[in-house]
Amino acid sequence: MLSNPLRLVVSLAVGVVASCFGCRAGVAAAAADFRGLELWYRQPAKEWTEALPVGNGRLGAMVFGGVAAETIQLNEDTIWCGRPEALNRTAAGKQLPQIRALLFAGKFAAAEKLVQDEVIGPQPQVGRSHQTLGELKLAFTLPAGEPTAYRRALDLDSATATTEFTLGGVTYRREVLASAPDRLLVVRLTASKPGQIDFTAALQRDDVTVTARPDGSLEMVGQALTDHRGDGVKFAGVLRVVPEGGTLTVEGNTLALRGADAATLLFAVRSDYNAPMPAVPLARSNLAAAQTDLAAVAGQSFATLAERARADHRRLFRRAALSFGDDPLAALPTDERLRRAQAGAEDLGLLALHFQYGRYLLLGSSRPGDLAANLQGIWNGAMYAPWSADYHININIQMNYWPAEVTGLGECHEPFFALIENLAANGGRLAAQEIYGARGAVAHYTTDAWLGASTDGQPVWAMWPMGFAWSTRHFWEHYLYTGDRDFLARRAYPVLRDAALFFLDWLVPDPRTGRLVSGPSASPENEFIAPDGSHHSVSMGNSMDQQIVWETFTNFLAAARELGIADETVAAVDTARAKLALPQIATDGRVMEWAQEFGEFYPGHRHISHLYGLHPSAQFTRSSAAAGGQDFFAAARKTLEFRLAHGGGHTGWSRAWIVNMWARLGDSGNARADLQALLAHSTLPNLFDNHPPFQIDGNFGATAGIAEMLLQSHDAGIVDLLPALPAEWRTGHVTGLRARGGFEVSLWWRDGRLERGEIVSLLGQPLTVRYGDKLVRDLPTTRGQMIDVMKALGL
Helix, strand or coil, X not given: CCCCXXXXXXXXXXXXXXXXXXXXXXXXXXXXXHCCXXXXXXXCCCCHHHCEEEECCCEEEEECCCCCEEEEEEEECCCEECCCCCCCCCCHHHHHHHHHHHHHCCCHHHHHHHHHHHHCECCCCCCCEECCCEEEEEEECCCCCCCEEEEEEEECCCCEEEEEEEECCEEEEEEEEEECCCCEEEEEEEECCCCCEEEEEEEECCCEEEEEECCCEEEEEEECCECCECXXXXXXXXXXXXXXXXXXXXXXXXXXXXXXXXXXXXXXXXXXXXXXXCCCCCCCCHHHHHHHHHHCCCCCCHHHHHHHHHHHHHHHHCCCEEECCCCCCCCCCHHHHHHHHHCCCCCHHHHHHHHHHHHHHHHHHCCCCCCCCECCECCCCCCCCHHHHCEECXXXXXXXXXXXXXXXXXXXXXXXXXXXXXXXXXXXXXXHHHHHCCCCCCCCCEECCCCCCCCECXXXXXCCCCHHHHHHHHHHHHHHHHCCHHHHHHHHHHXXXXXXXXXXXXXXXXXXXCCEECCCEECCCCCEECCCCCEECEECCCHHHHHXXXXXXXXXXXXXXXXXXXCHHHHHHHHHHHCECCCCECCCCCECCCCCCCEEXXXXXXXXXXXXXXXXXXXXXHHHHHCCCCCHHHHHHHHHHHHHHCCCXXXXXXXXXHHHHHHXXXXXXXXXXXXXXXXXXXXXXXXXXXXCCECCHHHHHXXXXXXXXXXXXXXXXXXXXXXXXXXXXXXXXXXXXXXXXXXXXXXXXXXXXXXXXXXXXXXXXXXXXXXXXXXXXEECCCCCCEEEHHHHHCC
16 A cells, blocks of 8 residues: 555665765766856835845845835844743643544544644734844935946845946945855945945834944844733844945934945844743843854955855855756846746746755755744744744645755755754653653644744644654655764654654554544644534544654654664554554545545645655655555545646645645646746745745745656655656756765756766665666665766666
């Protein structure tokens, strides 16, 4: 019924002894592949979703590109209002036997009422949200008239936003970048003639104190308040203006620079947020910490700062490249190209740009040592963001990290690992024990910077204790890509064990079959139609739950085997997995979403939860279909077709997930069509994904989907080349993609046929490779060896 990842992942991992967290070897992408990778426009941004993002993982900005008045909206990843709160339910586990008995008896309404009243807690008393840090406002004195040759751009390769125009015979240029090595926002203002830089600078945000200092700095001190209450992170930001010529003065709580030749503005910010233990703020002066960041670069030129930032960015960004050849539409601004795509035109250059934009955004919002990318990455212009810009762990944050390993950004995965470890330590283990009376760790559909693991809201989304377990699969995936045994032992195994222990105590036998099932639980965020015509959300043994439990057990057992661990927990998990109820195929040939053949109340729902086994998991595969038994691979296709025929994929992130599913099914035509639909219906003018409103997960999901169309490595250890290449992508190349087992893959194709392929073995593991109907198994490799694909396959 299901393929056996335990067998395949262990075969990939056997003998792996080296760490390869960010190892780099193999084919270097040509510099030409990164020229012209820019979003550009002929006018300033009028709306936030037209502004251009820069970020260094912790500090971000949205650049509007105004002429006489520039707005640079500021973000820092820890600016959260609210506070940690106690569990909103305890001892709910005492109600579980009664709830389960009602569900097994088909008394869904009574069971859901008990779930709502006894398991799901009330909403938090204090609102919690990621908040904007404020705005840097620059008001310029310029010659009279209208600007000409205006151009606003974001260069993905240099990670720099630029605004350029000519006015009164002077060409003005403004550059904005976020430096990861120096942890600063840097703004550079120049003009083609001396003495033309003339502006005032202000920092603005509600409920902060701004002080202008004679040394040419602005200090902003405040707290992320909740409804004007003192709940939230305390922070301080410092803006320093470094003039070249001219006169710098203090004007009230602003700085004024008159008649300068050029200027560099440096902005630093620090907060008291303590990531490992948010309930205990850092005991330090945020203002002094920000001033220390600025002092570290005192006397350094903009050229030095920019080169250091760009070198650091390119070290990661240039690992992978995608090209479809010369771009005939490069002379068109991005918003015009997007409008053409929305009208149905093919634009492969825009598609390649979108692929790299996802990688750029991940680099800008998720760096080691910083917080994980939230629902908006780090870019948030609101005090109270949609869905609080939190961490939805029922697909959204997982999707944020789908492109991390495969596109060569394994280091960017690190903040997600830290989030899940901190979640277990601060909330997950306590929630398992206090709410359910279970071992291990649990979290539900969402968490945030305060690391709560209890649940609130309505059962249709809130009664779903699977978020933590789903997140642990990323740890195992990282190991499969890198072979990092130290990571497996110190970080992956403990969280996998926590998830497995919870399930051991959570699962119960279904009285009809004796098989172990999860519940009470919803299939996110859908409802079923009961035999009496009523509709409900909570039941026992939902397909997604069973798939996540099976995968968690399987990954845990594989990790234990790799580490040579054979204890009571391992034996108990092995026994429980053998007794686990597995998903079934309905009489109409589709994968059943629930344990019984219920109808969907929302047949076009955006969540396609019961296809978790197709993607992101690897339970419904070509190999499992070929092995006999129930064909879940074919059933998954019918399921996807049905969901789309009834209106599915209507949100940006859902459409991106569907692209990945079509790619797994080898359906290049539908994968391409849904990429086109993503651009046409769910992409904002600055190429941010539109849920609506803006959510960044669709950007990351689209990047992962394009990679999935070009390379797969999830099925039985096979490195599958161009598995879902659309006919319309006739000629192109991709370099630097990563495959499980420790391989770096670069491919060139012409007229829809593979023309050249190079695979570098990063770990020295045997290679099984497939292109079309050509398959070669277990090629021996050595670490650093480059395999000529055409020769290996006899092409």
